[in-house]
Structure formats: structure tokens, C-alpha cells
Amino acid sequence: MPAIGIAGLGPAGAYLGALLQDKAEIYEAQKEDRFTSVCAWGTGYYSMKDLTKAVGINFDDYVLHRGKKILVGWKKKIIEFDAYGLSTFDKPRLLKDLAKNTKVHFGTRVDRGYLESRYRLAVDATGPNRVLVGKPELDFLVPTIEYRVKFENPPFDDFYIEPFSGYSGYLWYFPLSEKEFFVGAGDVRLNHEEKVIEFIKKYGGETIEGSRMGKAIRLLPPEYMNPLYFMNAVAVGEAAGTVYPLLGEGILPSMISAKILYENDLDVRKYMVKLKNYFLPYRKAYDYLSRKMKGQGNALSDMISVFSIVMDAIKFKDVLGVDLKLSYAFKILSIL
Numbered sequence: 330m331p332a333i334g335i336a337g338l339g340p341a342g343a344y345l346g347a348l349l350q351d352k353a354e355i356y357e358a359q360k361e362d363r364f365t366s367v368c369a370w371g372t373g374y375y376s377m378k379d380l381t382k383a384v385g386i387n388f389d390d391y392v393l394h395r396g397k398k399i400l401v402g403w404k405k406k407i408i409e410f411d412a413y414g415l416s417t418f419d420k421p422r423l424l425k426d427l428a429k430n431t432k433v434h435f436g437t438r439v440d441r442g443y444l445e446s447r448y449r450l451a452v453d454a455t456g457p458n459r460v461l462v463g464k465p466e467l468d469f470l471v472p473t474i475e476y477r478v479k480f481e482n483p484p485f486d487d488f489y490i491e492p493f494s495g496y497s498g499y500l501w502y503f504p505l506s507e508k509e510f511f512v513g514a515g516d517v518r519l520n521h522e523e524k525v526i527e528f529i530k531k532y533g534g535e536t537i538e539g540s541r542m543g544k545a546i547r548l549l550p551p552e553y554m555n556p557l558y559f560m561n562a563v564a565v566g567e568a569a570g571t572v573y574p575l576l577g578e579g580i581l582p583s584m585i586s587a588k589i590l591y592e593n594d595l596d597v598r599k600y601m602v603k604l605k606n607y608f609l610p611y612r613k614a615y616d617y618l619s620r621k622m623k624g625q626g627n628a629l630s631d632m633i634s635v636f637s638i639v640m641d642a643i644k645f646k647d648v649l650g651v652d653l654k655l656s657y658a659f660k661i662l663s664i665l
Contacts, residue, residue, distance in 0.1 A: 331349075331351065331352050331353050331354050331432070331448070332352060332353075332448060332449040332450065333345075333349055333352055333353035333354070333448055333449065333450050333451075333452060333595070334353070334354055334356065334444035334447055334448035334450075334451050334452065335353055335354065335355045335356065335444075335451075335452040335454055336355075336356050336439050336444060336451070336452065336453055336454060336455050336460055336461055337355070337356075337357065337453070337454035337455040337456065337460075337566075337568075338355050338357035338359075338364070338424055338425075338428060338433060338454075339366070339424065339454055339455075339456055339566055339567070339583065340424065340566060340579070340580045340581075340583040340584045340587075341454040341565040341566025341567070341568075341569075341571075341583040341584060341586055341587045342355055342357075342428075342452065342454030342565070342566070342587070343355070343423075343424040343425075343427040343428050344380065344384070344427055344583075344584040344587045344588065345452060345454070345565065345587035345590065345591060346427065346428045346430075346431035346433075347384040347386075347427040347428065347430070347431070348384065348587065348588070348591040349431065349591065350430040350431055351430065351431065351432075353431055353452075354431065354432045354433075354434065354448075355428055355431055355432070355433045355434065356433075356434045356437045356438075356439045356444065357433055357434065357435050357436075357437065358436070358437065358438040359435065359436070360435055360436040361433075361435040361436070364421055364424075364425065364435065365421050365542075366420045366421050366424060367473075367475065367542040367543070367544045368420070368475070368544075368579075368580070369417070369475065369501050369503040369511045369513060370393070370417045370418055370419070370420040370503065370505070370511065371415060371416065371417050371488070371501075371503050371578070371580075372415075372416060372418065372578065372580040372581050373413065373414050373415060373416075373578075373581055374388070374392070374395060374414030374415070374416040375413070375414045376581050376585075377416075377418075377580075377581055377584075380581070380584050380585075380588070381423070381427075384427065386423070386426060386427065388418070388423075391418040391419045391420075391422060391423045392416050392417075392418050393416070393417045393418055393419060393504075393505050393506065394416060394417045394503075394504040394505060394506070395414070395415075395416050396412035396414075396415040396416060396487050396488045396504070397411075397412055397487060398410065398411065398412055398487045398488070399411075399412050399415060399487070399488045399489075399490065400485055400487060400488065400489045400490070401489075401490050401491070401492070402489065402490070402491040403491070403492060412487070412488065415488055417503050417504060417505055417511070420580070439460060439461075440460065441460060441461055441463065441562075442560075444461065444562065445461065445560050445561050445562050448561075449561070450561055450562075450563065450595055450597075451560075451561055451562035451563070452562070452563055452565055452590075453562050453563065453564045453565065453568045454564075454565050454566050454568060454583075454587075455568055456544075456547070456566065456567040456568055457470055457544070457545045457546070457547045457567060457568075458568075459564060459568045461559065461562035461564075462556055462557065462558065462559040462562050462563070462564045462568065463556070463559055465549065465553075465554050465555055465556070466555045466556075467549065467553055467555070468547065468549055469547065469548045469549045469615075469619075470545040470546065470547055470548075471498060471515040471516070471517055471545065471546050471548060471577075472515060472516070472517075472519065472521060472543065472544075472545050473513060473514065473515035473521060473543060473544055473545065473546055474513055474514060474515075474521050474522045474525055474541070474542070474543040475511055475512070475513030475514075475525075475540075475541075475542050475543070476511070476512050476513065476525060476529065476536045476537070476540050476541055476542075477505070477509065477510075477511060477536070477537040477540035478509070478510050478511070478512045478529055478534040478535065478536050478537065478540075479508055479509050479510075479534065479535045479537065480508055480509075480510065480532060480533065480534045480535075481508065481533065482532075482533065483504075483507070483508060483510065483532075484502075484532040485502060486504070486507075487504065488501075488502070488503055488504065489501070489502040490502075491528075493514075493516055493518075493520070493524070495518075495622070496618060496621045496622045497516050497517045497518045497520075497622070498514060498515040498516035498517060498518070498521060499514065499515065499577075500512070500513070500514040500521075500524050500525060500528060501513050501514065501577075502528070509537075510534075512525055512528060512529055512534065513525060515546055515577065517622075546567070546572055546577055546579070547567050547568075547570060547572055548572055548574040548577075548615060548618070549570045549615065550570045550574065550608055550611035550612040550614075550615045551569050551570040551571065551586075551604050551605050551608045551611070551612075552570075552605050552608070552609065552611075552612040553570065553612070553615070554569055554570040557569055557601050557604070558597050558601065563590070563597045563600065563601075565583070565586045565587050565590055566579070566582075566583030566584075566586055566587065567579050567583055569586055569604060570608070570611070571583050571585070571586045571608060571611075573611060573614065574611060574614045574615040574618050575614045575617075575618060575638070582608070582611075585607070586604055589603050589604055589607060590604075610638070610642075610644070613634070613637060613638055614638055616634075617634045617635070617638060620634075
């Protein structure tokens with residue numbers, strides 16, 4: 330019997346399964362014929378290509394759109410940023426293919442204690458639910474909603490983001506094809522669905538029947554996620570806080586967290602130290618966002634924080650899919 334039991338076939342669970350293959354089993358609550366993934370399916374091309382190549386998969390076979398620009402709508406203006414491989418891809422198909430050499434128990438919802446009693450190590454890859462390790466001592470969840478939408482005359486031909494005032498969230502518009510897009514939003518003030526419907530109506534979009542999906546996204550970084558380990562269960566991916574707080578990107582970071590666990594020979598203590606160290610820039614971004622949502626800070630402290638965040642983002646450009654330059658800090662300050 331495999332030594333590792335994984336709960337959740339998201340990016341972290343699927344990629345860990347691809348690395349461990351027959352040494353692990355995955356338990357996924359969704360049925361195989363209805364398996365999908367709730368998010369905009371956007372990620373950084375270059376890092377994703379490297380990660381999938383390491384497990385024998387060609388990411389190019391799954392790419393739907395390669396972006397050149399990221400357009401940010403703010404105060405009736407459009408601010409452009411260069412994309413660095415930001416792409417949409419067929420996420421459900423990729424996740425299934427990552428797990429093709431690992432036994433997956435579809436339609437099986439596990440409770441705390443089920444995997445822990447059957448495997449040497451249980452891995453919690455259940456995202457915001459944290460089924461195995463339990464609720465964190467501190468948390469920050471943002472509700473989101475998303476529709477798949479057709480536009481006869483698309484308002485934008487590339488990635489578009491529209492931040493909300495007060496740092497409460499943002500709307501996203503991600504291309505899937507020439508006339509089909511994901512339009513979604515997250516908002517702590519709970520106006521996200523209203524904003525999405527308003528955007529779709531404004532530009533004459535037609536929602537695809539049955540495409541409405543919603544979930545909560547965790548923006549708390551690993552540094553603040555306690556516990557990361559409970560009994561013999563360890564958290565990876567969004568369950569461990571791997572979503573970038575300012576952009577909401579969690580696909581690649583979740584896979585990277587699984588890689589960190591694997592490369593440390595499943596040694597949980599080493600993994601937690603390496604995880605927190607790797608994602609230290611996420612803590613900086615979260616601290617800044619948290620201060621601004623509370624109305625704290627001033628022009629000088631904001632400038633110092635933003636320059637530090639941009640420097641970190643430059644190092645993370647393969648993961649975030651944004652080609653930031655130091656000069657962009659002034660653009661970002663104009664938005665934030």
C-alpha cells in the first residue's frame with residue numbers, strides 16, 4: 330500500500346501525485362466525469378512549462394491563450410503592464426493528466442482522521458477547507474464568483490484586471506479563446522457578483538449556461554498559517570497559504586509548495602522552514618494589503634513597501650507571469 334495519502338486533486342495535490350506516482354494515492358471529492366476547477370485558469374507559462382516537463386508533460390498541449398499585456402482599469406483609465414508568459418490553460422485536463430500514474434479515488438470525500446490512520450503521511454491539499462489540518466488560528470478568506478462568457482465584440486483582447494476601491498478586491502477578465510473569457514471577481518465587501526454581472530451587461534456578454542462557479546480564496550501567507558501540521562497531516566498549496574495576496578495567483582505557488590515537500594524527502598519540519606522562507610515575499614504583500622484595508626500607512630511608508638514588493642515580484646516574474654520593472658512602482662502607486 331502507498332505510504333502517502335493526499336486529499337484533493339488541485340494543483341498541489343495533483344503535482345505531488347505526479348512526483349510520487351505509485352507511492353501515493355489521491356482522494357478527490359468530485360466525481361471524475363464532473364471534475365472541474367474553480368479559478369480563472371491563469372498562470373505563468375515559463376515556470377509551469379519547467380514544472381510539468383519534470384514529470385513528463387508538455388504544458389504547450391494545454392495552453393489556451395498566451396498573454397502579451399495585462400491591462401488594469403483604474404479611475405476610467407487603462408494602465409498597461411507587460412505580461413511575462415501569463416497564460417490561460419485547460420486546468421482540469423492538466424490536473425487529471427498530472428495524476429495519471431497515481432491512483433485517484435474520485436467521488437470520495439475524506440474527513441479528519443481517515444487518511445491519517447491509513448497512511449504514514451497524510452497531505453492536506455483541500456485548499457481553503459483544510460479538511461485534515463483544521464481551521465487556522467488566523468485567516469483571511471475572500472469570496473469569489475466567476476462566469477464563462479462569450480463576447481461577439483470582446484472589450485479587450487488580453488488580460489484585464491479592475492481593482493475595487495478600498496483594496497476590497499478586484500474583477501478579472503481572462504481570455505480562453507478569441508470570443509470566450511472567464512469573468513470573475515472577489516470582494517471582501519461581498520459586491521463581487523454585482524460587479525461581474527454589471528461588467529458582462531456593459532460589454533454585451535452572454536454567460537454560458539451552467540458556468541457560474543464560486544469559492545473562497547485564502548490570502549493569508551504561509552508565515553501566518555498555523556497549524557501547517559497536525560497529527561501526521563501536513564498542509565500544501567492554498568491550505569498552506571500559497572496564494573499571492575495582491576494578484577490571487579495560486580496555481581504555480583501551490584505546485585511549488587508540493588515540490589518543496591517532495592525535495593525535502595517528505596520531512597515535514599524541513600518542509601515548513603523552506604516553505605515559509607520561499608514565500609516570505611507573500612508575507613510582505615499581505616502585510617501591505619492588510620494595512621491599506623485598515624486605512625493605515627502614509628505616502629512614504631507606501632512607497633517603501635511598494636518598491637520592496639516590486640523588487641520581490643521581479644524575482645517571482647516566472648511565477649506571477651508579470652514582467653515588472655522597478656520603474657513600474659510608480660504605476661502601481663498610482664493604482665494602490
